[in-house]
Amino acid sequence: MSLGDTIELSLIKQMELLAAQRQGVVSLAQGIPSFDTPESIKKRAMEAINDGRAAAYSLTSGLSDLREEIEEDLERGGMFYDFExxxxxxxxxxxxxxxxxxxxxxxxxxxxxxxxxxxxxxxxIRVARGVPVFVPLDESRGWLLDPDNFQKRLTAKTRAILLCNPNNPTGSVFASRDLVKIGELAKEHNLIIISDEVYKDFIFDATIKENYFTLASLPAFRKQVVRIFSFSKAYAMTGWRIGYLHTDRDLAQRILKIHDSLVTCAPVVSQYAAMAALRLKPDDLQVYMDEYKIRRQILCDGLDKLSDYLSYIPPLATYFVFPKINTKMTANYAGSLVLAKELLERANLAVVPGIAFGPAGEDHLRLSFGRTRYDIEEGIKRLQLFFKNT
Structure with missing residues (x-):
């Protein structure tokens, strides 16, 4: 069979497609910020369009000016990578x-x-002919990594470790000591660590944010780590499709050949927009974080009123809460997917079933507080009514 016959559309997208077929749905499903892209970013993009600078391909690796600005931004975070x-x-x-x-x-x-x-x-992973091997996070410790669990799952076929930190869907932030142990494991066994850090700017606790750690900052793991960032979340740019990766030059040049064959280059107008994003000051983004804190509290307060049905660990980061479906509810529903479909059918509320995120996600739901206050408040009302009538 062809690849298109063997892989499936993610359950996140499946739920959104089902929701799009209905009227009056409130969606707390897909992780799309409700904010518009900042004006200074849109202005820079329009200038590039009007000047004709966005009409042609860039270099496959991206605009040199943008990569230089990324290099400077990385240096401010203690990471030193050559833009060329x-x-x-x-x-x-x-x-x-x-x-x-x-x-x-x-x-x-x-x-x-x-x-x-x-x-x-x-x-x-499946598109790349690989095999995903799931390593459960420790829910009792706030969804943290247990490096020993990674060690136990190593085989002669293990080639890479793929991390999302801060973690989507749990909202946890991995401890530096655990990440270093993962790095040492990767170095010992010649593994690549792919570190997706798209939510690094969405850490709510000031101390945790100040002490946020990435393996890409340690020269000892330079040949092991591919660090990835996207402008989609922090800058409300999900539609612009722009991000970057950085790694040791030998591996970067191998990846560049694949990148070229997939997309030729990133959208050039979006590259100009990304330059404007990098020039924003922290205070320019703080207004978003302040609002997300309020929305997180609204959602958590609502979930507190549903403690007979759902329990949750308050997220330290991201804009998701990942409540567990309590035993009295799991007896009524054969898994999180069935419950998510029932919520859509009976309450006109779209959420993501936990099974979408691997086996340890089963018996959970993912709820986004990236949506508007109205969406969150209305979503809670619909959850309350649904469970009351269940």
Whole structure:
């Protein structure tokens, strides 16, 4: 069978497609910020369009000016990468991840995936002829990594580890000591670590944010780590499809060949927009974070009133809550997918079933507070009415 016959559309997209067929649906499903892209970013993009600078391809690795600005931004975070050979501008994070997987995997190579993890990773591994191997996160410790669990799942076919930190869907932030142990494991066994850090700007606790750690900052792991970032979330640019990766030059040049074959280059108008995004000051983005904190509280307050049905760990980061379906509800529903479809059918509320994020996600739902306050408040009302009548 062809690849198109063997992989599936992610359950996130499946739920959104089902919701699009109905009238009056409130969606807390897909992770799309409700905010518009900042005006300064749109202005820079329009200038590039009007001047004719966005009409032609860029270099496959991206505009030199953008890569230089990314290099400078990385230096401010204690990471030192050459814009000429070690930074590639990509069409969002998932293209960067896919290009990396295609560059490093051979047929039936295994990729260790913390579970729960972002749904699209699973299919991206399969597209690259790989095999996802799920490593459960420790829910009792706030969904943290247990490096020993990774060690136990190593085989002769293990080739890579794919991390989402901060984690989607759980909202956890992995501890630096655990990440270093994962890095040491990767170095010992010659594994690649793909670190997707799209939610690094969505950490709510000031101390945790200040001490946020990435393996890409340690020279000892330079040859092991491919770090990936997208402008989609922090800058409300999901439709612009723009991100980047950076890694050691030898691996970067292998990935570049795959990136070229997939997209030629990232959208040039979006590259100019990304330059404007990098020039924003932290205070320019703080207004978003302040609002997300309020929305997180609204959703958590609502879930507190549903404690007979759902329990949750407050998220430290991202704009998702990942409540567990309590035992009295799991007895009524044969899994999170059945419950999610019932919520859509009976309450006109779209959520993502936990099974979308791997086996450890089962018996959970993912709810987004990236949507408007109205959506969140109305979503809670619909959850309350649904459970009251169940």
């Amino acid at each position: 050979k070690e930074i590639i501008v990509t069409a969002g994070s998932i293209e960067a991840i896919s290009a990396t997987l295609l560059a490093v995997l051979e047929s039936n190579d295994e990729v260790l995936l913390p579970s729960p993890t972002y749904a699209s990773y699973i299919q991206a």
